[in-house]
Amino acid sequence: MQPFEYVRATDPAAGVAAAAALAGSRYLAGGTNLVDLMKEEVERPPRVVDITRLPLRQVQRTRGGLSLGALLTNTETANHPLVRENYPLLSQAIVAGASGQLRNMATNGGNLLQRTRCNYFYDLATPCNKRQPGSGCAARDGRNRIHAVLGWSEACVATYPGDMANALYALDAAVRVRTPAGAERLIPVTELHRLPGDTPQRDTTLEPGELILGIELPVAAAAFARHAHYLKVRDRASYAFAMVSVAAALELDGQRIRQARVVLGSVAHKPWRSAVAEAALVGQSVGEAAFRQAGQLALQDARPLAHNGYKVELGRRAVERALMRAARLA
Known part of the structure; x- marks a missing residue:
């Protein structure tokens, strides 16, 4: 693992400022994906901003439906009575993912931002446009049993591995984000992730430094x-x-x-x-x-x-x- 600067955020504004100030910074919440990537040196952030102590663990009824904090764990989300009653598809999807131990650590925001799955992405000895833009895609002509059959490009055939996001797409959820300018914006979850195109290194539409604050579930989705x-x-x-x-x-x-x-x-x-x-x-x-x-x-x-x-x-x-x-x- 490469050396990095560690910063503990005291509030969302301070966290966003710290991440936006240095290109390549990453947020640390549960760390179930980021830490693995750093150990393998696939990710080499110069600064890690610890957001674990931010007050983003709420489950609140809103006029529009239900608001879930970004730092709420997957286990807390799946087991919450309001989620189980009104959005059981989300509970099912979360429980299908990973293991109980990982769900106890993984956060909602981090789960949405997990990197796409490809063995070559993790293998530093092989070319990967996601890891090193312009180097090529070893999976195109390699062992691609787990790879994409829809929406892939010549630059990348990796797949998104998560379960929670699939349910959120079906439930017309939105993601609430804080920007470095201090504003908040709401992104339909269907517009959060990207197809690879010519820039597979970008998994999402988030801009540098933007921080996920929560997930908004519409009341209309309770019809399902x-x-x-x-x-x-x-x-x-x-x-x-x-x-x-x-x-x-x-x-x-x-x-x-x-x-x-x-x-x-x-x-x-x-x-x-x-x-x-x-x-x-x-x-x-x-x-x-x-x-x-x-x-x-x-x-x-x-x-x-x-x-x-x-x-x-x-x-x-x-x-x-x-x-x-x-x-x-x-």
Whole structure:
């Protein structure tokens, strides 16, 4: 691990100022991703700003819905009665991630900002445009079983590995951010993460020094509370990243679908919300036919690599299965 300057933030303004003052600075919360990256020297921040003592652990009802603090742990979030009652999809997704020990440490803000998954990203002996822009992408012609089938570019085929964000995309959440100028802005969570394009080193749309303060869940998303399911398909039953995951949510009027959400994880550089699949479900009767079509549509633009073609059919079936379980038909 490279030497770095350690700064403990006393309030959000001081934390943002410290991070913005030195390019490449990183915030430290639970550290479950950052510390690993620093140990491997994939990340070499000149300054680490410790925000663990900031007052960002609230769970509050708001006129718009529910506000979750950025420093609330994943465990606290998943187990909170207001989340379990109104947004059970979020609880399911969080519990599907990592292990109990990691969920006890990982924070909501840090979870959203975890780096994309690729073995070559962690291997300093191989080229990686995300780690060293312009060096190339070893995964394109390498072992790419875990890599993207949607939205990838010639510069990067890595996937976003998180679970919580997939549910937040389905729930139309927003992320509240403090800027170095002292203002606050609200970012729809679907606009937080980026596709790789020509700049895969940038995982999110956050500007340098910006600090996530909290996550805002809209009251309207509680309409999905009765019919939602998070499905995670992985190599082993626990403590493993997904090969494919699906956050599925339905609002039903009897047996007819009023609105739907379909978000796939581990298939792209960011959670992949399928607007075309959602639109096709509206007005349909719940059942295998409608859900199978949604799966086909969700993966219609897939471009598999040499070793991950299985993700296309797996993704289609996972969408169908997740929707069946959301509708309580399986």
